[in-house]
């Protein structure tokens with residue numbers, strides 16, 4: 001609260017900042033969790049243990065465009081493409097996430113994909129962790145302005161929500177075997193808003 005400049009310390013400004021933070025944190029975490037839930041309900045036998053959230057985020061990035069920047073000077077790529085000064089540019093997540101050069105069977109959801117990759121490499125590197133960003137995983141953006149809430153979000157989703165559900169409930173989709181289709185609103189990708197999941201508390 002001490003950080004903003006004088007004119008931004010008004011209650012109005014501070015409240016607006018909190019609302020923006022709510023938007024950045026609540027909608028992203030809840031929609032990603034619903035994506036994971038759909039997979040859990042779809043393949044409940046396969047994923048009785050909490051599985052890597054990263055594969056869910058690879059296939060269903062909340063933002064299909066990240067790293068929005070406005071160019072301060074013109075730039076010409078080696079193929080002659082010119083980006084003039086003052087142009088807004090961004091990076092598409094899905095084309096990297098679904099690229100066969102980056103991922104084998106890229107269009108397929110393989111719940112333990114990153115867990116397996118990590119184990120193949122001896123399990124010591126952190127680069128397959130859900131919070132580790134790279135050119136082939138940009139669901140939390142990349143670079144200086146990558147999501148600062150990613151660790152918090154991963155902990156909430158993995159430990160508090162997924163683990164709790166897996167330990168205490170049996171799940172199934174209303175229409176078994178059919179994963180509800182995502183919808184797009186501009187550059188935002190969200191899980192199907194009306195699909196039903198049935199939950200039964202284990203006794």
Ligand code: HEM
Pocket residue numbers: 021024025026028029032062063065066067068138139140141142143144145146147148149150152153
């Ligand atoms: C699954 C959950 C989440 C996802 C998928 C997500 C995704 C993203 C993405 C894609 C960006 C833009 C990065 C870029 O353009 O390079 C971003 C930025 C941001 N996120 Fe998250 N986010 C999540 C949760 C959260 C949470 C829980 C918080 C806060 C507690 C948060 C706070 C922010 C903030 C403040 C920014 C702006 C950072 C900046 O511009 O420097 N996010 N997030």
